[in-house]
Every structure is written in C-alpha cells, then in structure tokens.
Amino acid sequence: MSQESISVFDMFKIGVGPSSSHTLGPWRAAAMFAHKIATEHGLENLEKVQVLLYGSLAKTGKGHGTDIAVQLGLCNEDPVTFDTTKLQDRIHDIAAKEELNFAGQRLIHFVPSTDIVFLFQESLPFHPNAVTFLAEMQGGTNIAETYYSIGGGFVVQENAPKGGSASVQLPFPIEKSADLMHWCMKTGMSIHEIVAENELSWRSEQETSAGVWHIWETMRDCIYKGCHTEGVLPGGLKVKRRAAELNRKLLAGRTYSDYDSWLLAIRAGGTDFKYILDWVSCFALAVNEENASFGRVVTAPTNGAAGVIPAVLQYYVAFCDGYTKEKIIHFLLTASEIGSIFKKGATISAAMGGCQAEIGVSSAMAAAGLTESMGATQRQAMMAAEIAMEHHLGLTCDPIAGLVQVPCIERNTMGAIKAITASQLALQSSPDFAKVSLDAVVKTMWETALDMSSKYKETADGGLAVNIPLSLSEC
Structure with missing residues (x-):
C-alpha cells in the first residue's frame, strides 16, 4: 500500500x-x-x-x-x-x-x-x-x-x-501515531528529530531550518500586526477587532518600539494566571482578526484555525523561556507531524469533518509541540495531542454569514487554552495509565465526521449560522 x-x-x-x-x-x-x-x-x-x-x-x-x-x-x-x-x-x-x-x-x-x-x-x-x-x-x-x-x-x-x-519515500514512514512511536523507540530520537530526518528527503537541514524559521517569522509578524490594528472586520457583520485594545490594556502604559521590546514589555507584567490567560487569548485573537481581514497568515493546519499554534508558541516564547531559534523550530516540527497524522487518518477540512478538523487538530498539534518542547517524552507529547483532540470531538463548523469570524475567531482562543491545559495534564501524568491513544482519537474523530450532518460542515446551513440575525455583531 x-x-x-x-x-x-x-x-x-x-x-x-x-x-x-x-x-x-x-x-x-x-x-x-x-x-x-x-x-x-x-x-x-x-x-x-x-x-x-x-x-x-x-x-x-x-x-x-x-x-x-x-x-x-x-x-x-x-x-x-x-x-x-x-x-x-x-x-x-x-x-x-x-x-x-x-x-x-x-x-x-x-x-x-x-x-x-x-x-x-x-x-x-x-x-x-x-x-x-x-x-x-x-x-x-x-x-x-x-x-x-x-x-x-x-x-x-x-x-x-x-x-x-506525496510520492517521496521517507526513511521513517508514518501513517499513525503507533508508527511514530515505533521509530522513536527504535532510534531513541525525539519526534522533532524524526521529522527533521524525514525532511532531508526533500531538502538540506539548513534549508528546512531556514524555512521553518520563516514560518515562525510570518506567525510572529501576524501576531504583532494584529495586536496593533484596530477597526471593524470586513464582511458585513461589523465585528469589532479586540486584540489591539486588549494589548493596550494589558501593557498598562509600558512602552516599546518593535517585537523584541514588546516581548520585554509583556514579560514585565509578571506571571499572574489571569494575566497570562489574557495574553494567550490576545495572541489568538490577533492572528484570526488578521485572517478575517485577508491578511497574511500561516495555515496551521488551516486558516480558520491559524491562531491556535501561533498563540501557544508565543506563550512558550513569552512565558516559558522558549525564545531561541532551536526551540521554536523543534516546536513546529513536532506539531507538523501530529497534523499529518490527523490528515492521513481523518481530515483537516471543516467541510468534511466540522470544526473538530480545524480547531481540534490545531489544538492537538500545539499541545504536542509545547509538551515535547517543555522536555517531556514522546509518549507524553502524543498524550497531550490526544487529550486536546478528545475534548474537541464533535465540534461543528457553523460560521455566521459564511464568514470566518463568528464563532471562528473566539474558537482559536479556546483551542489555544485547551492545548496548554492538555500539555500541562500530560506533563503531570504517566502515559502508562492513559485509557485513550492518539490513534484511537483520530479514528473516533473520523467516525464522528462521517456521522455529522452536512449542515454542520462549513455550509452555514445550521447551528449559530441560522440562529443569529445577520444584523447583529458579535461585540
């Protein structure tokens, strides 16, 4: 096969x-x-x-x-x-x-x-x-x-x-998470190392590193721009942008001139739980407000879910000592492999599987990337991915007026927070006692997608899309 x-x-x-x-x-x-x-x-x-x-x-x-x-x-x-x-x-x-x-x-x-x-x-x-x-x-x-x-x-x-x-033969072929775990156990390599070895089938290590870093730079610039752009989103719902106002409120007058000084200003606010929670939401809002405005984003793995991974990665950079090129690249390599497993075993298309296929998958990807980057084992990283998806199963795609705004933008904040929570649970748990495997949740997600009514699959024929008057805005 x-x-x-x-x-x-x-x-x-x-x-x-x-x-x-x-x-x-x-x-x-x-x-x-x-x-x-x-x-x-x-x-x-x-x-x-x-x-x-x-x-x-x-x-x-x-x-x-x-x-x-x-x-x-x-x-x-x-x-x-x-x-x-x-x-x-x-x-x-x-x-x-x-x-x-x-x-x-x-x-x-x-x-x-x-x-x-x-x-x-x-x-x-x-x-x-x-x-x-x-x-x-x-x-x-x-x-x-x-x-x-x-x-x-x-x-x-x-x-x-x-x-x-798609036709390239990889040294470590992976269709399921069990395959990934097999190669990790056989070689002793981490997930990101397995991915990096496979990437050599397409290009040099230097080219992969440069390309992944450029992916991060695009995510970073999108977050920064979204946190500094105000106004109303296009499309007729008149949804007000919130990231810029929240950014200003959280910084409480601290000044900065570019991304790096902005990062220092963010860290200067401390590590209070509510403060960090607000920033994660702000990062996710920023990306998806840019996305809704025909801005430049990174599919992660989709545009509708483009804010989850950048928000979690920015959280890692800002609050978890993750601001090094090596750590960021490792995070994204690990996340990408989890996404590919979902694509092969289920779908990353909301038109096929509802929003579980977008926000759910992105949350699982982010959870795995964060967990391995925090020093966890490969099994803990995959456990985090499973936890994140398990609690997105059945999530519908019901965009009001067919716009990627309501409920899509806020769902990215929820996906990011769930990814961080899933990571924390995995970091404090032993996979030996887990009852649900990542492969089991991928299979379940696909079966759920097949059972889901088409009106909840990005058609705007059901859910919020038919119950919210178009004259109303979200905010």
Whole structure:
C-alpha cells in the first residue's frame, strides 16, 4: 500500500486569509489551471474562462472570499508574496474593466458576477469543496478541469496522478501515531528529530531550518500586526477587532518600539494566571482578526484555525523561556507531524469533518509541540495531542454569514487554552495509565465526521449560522 509523505511545509503554508480550504486552496487551483492552459494549450488560443463553485465552496464562498481567490489565482498571483494591501483594489479593477490578466500574460474579457457561478444545490462526490474551470479556445474547443480543495490549502486535481512531495519515500514512514512511536523507540530520537530526518528527503537541514524559521517569522509578524490594528472586520457583520485594545490594556502604559521590546514589555507584567490567560487569548485573537481581514497568515493546519499554534508558541516564547531559534523550530516540527497524522487518518477540512478538523487538530498539534518542547517524552507529547483532540470531538463548523469570524475567531482562543491545559495534564501524568491513544482519537474523530450532518460542515446551513440575525455583531 502506498503511503502519503507529508512535509512540514505541507502542513504549514504561508498564504492569505480568511480560509485555507475556501481561499488558499481555490487560489492555488486557479493558478494550476492557468499554468496548464498556458503550457499545454497556448494562451494565444484562449477566448473565455468560467468558474463553477460547488457545495461548500458555493455556500460560504462569498464570506470566505473564494470568488476573490480564484480571480487572483487565474492572474497567476502568488498568495505567499501578493501585497494584501492591494487586494481590494485589484478585484475592483477586474470588475470595473471586465477584464482579467489570465496567467499574468493575456487579457481576456471576464465578468466576475456572471463568469463565477455559485452552484448552491450541487455537490461533487469526492469532496464538498469542488471547483471546475472552463476554458473556451479558438476553434470551438472547450477544456474543463476540476479541482478539490481538501483542507489546509491542499489541492487535488480530478484524475491526476499523485506526485510531488506525496510520492517521496521517507526513511521513517508514518501513517499513525503507533508508527511514530515505533521509530522513536527504535532510534531513541525525539519526534522533532524524526521529522527533521524525514525532511532531508526533500531538502538540506539548513534549508528546512531556514524555512521553518520563516514560518515562525510570518506567525510572529501576524501576531504583532494584529495586536496593533484596530477597526471593524470586513464582511458585513461589523465585528469589532479586540486584540489591539486588549494589548493596550494589558501593557498598562509600558512602552516599546518593535517585537523584541514588546516581548520585554509583556514579560514585565509578571506571571499572574489571569494575566497570562489574557495574553494567550490576545495572541489568538490577533492572528484570526488578521485572517478575517485577508491578511497574511500561516495555515496551521488551516486558516480558520491559524491562531491556535501561533498563540501557544508565543506563550512558550513569552512565558516559558522558549525564545531561541532551536526551540521554536523543534516546536513546529513536532506539531507538523501530529497534523499529518490527523490528515492521513481523518481530515483537516471543516467541510468534511466540522470544526473538530480545524480547531481540534490545531489544538492537538500545539499541545504536542509545547509538551515535547517543555522536555517531556514522546509518549507524553502524543498524550497531550490526544487529550486536546478528545475534548474537541464533535465540534461543528457553523460560521455566521459564511464568514470566518463568528464563532471562528473566539474558537482559536479556546483551542489555544485547551492545548496548554492538555500539555500541562500530560506533563503531570504517566502515559502508562492513559485509557485513550492518539490513534484511537483520530479514528473516533473520523467516525464522528462521517456521522455529522452536512449542515454542520462549513455550509452555514445550521447551528449559530441560522440562529443569529445577520444584523447583529458579535461585540
């Protein structure tokens, strides 16, 4: 049986909010389609392009910016480097001029209101997040390609053979946590060391370290920006940003000029439990307010759950003596392996599994990363991951108005706190007496996902999404 090989940079991707499955995934799919037309069919023959959004992509596409994402992807913009401050102007220009620069090379007539079709009542069997791109070529030839955004920015093209990182043979193949534990026991290596060895199958140790550090820098910058940006989130719910006000209140007049001096100002406030609790919430709020504003975030493992791991890692940096390059890299390597186990054994897509697949998985990842970084054994780290997920089982995805705001932003604070609590429980416990294994909770999560009604899977057809009047805001 072939095994899926997942890199740390598959689990952590730099992109644009608000959703990895509804924004980043469709963006990447559109770019893949544009590249295919350019390389295989010739841009000079292209006449017209149309986009069909199915299932969950249709139902919450407007709130998640799916229509925006596919336009930028078709223009061959890179979500990693695109200037997010120019996003709204770019989309406005396409609509106003009714013109799209396909693949960044050919101007074609394109009317977003009619050429992007939301098929609310249609869903394709492979995955709820499906998008089909149609191209009309000179001479009457029509080309259709379907892609599935399966969570965390991962994209699968229909009928395409597996390739890329997924086909790499790793020295320590891992499908389940039992496999990970086997390799740890056989080699005596920690989780992050196992991951680092596997990463050598793709690139050098230096390249991996530099890339993971860049992931942290992006998370760090997102936290800092979110803690210093006020206003109201876009989308119509009029949700007020809270991180900046909470940051100001907690600092109580202490001054700073950059991230490092801000960190010192935070530490100067002491270690009171409520003080630390407020900061963890502030860190998570900051990231997901940025995410909701089409800001630059890291899928961890998704955009909707992008605040959990940065908040817990920032807690580790600020309050647990974790501010060294080595410790931060180890934290993220460990977290990434836990995420890959959930992806292989269950799902990281809310459209498939509800919010347990996003906040739950991110909390488990953060719990394991924190626990091993605090000096625990591999078994304790996996125990922490299990505890974190066990108490997210059944969590629904019911975004009001299809926006990644209510209840998504606050859920990141809850996921972060649960991760820290799970870590503390594991650190003070012996895995010998644990009744539930990580593999058992992964299996349970997937079975729960299969049983869950589709209205609780990122469709905005149930839960809070149908019980809160849209005229109300959260705050």
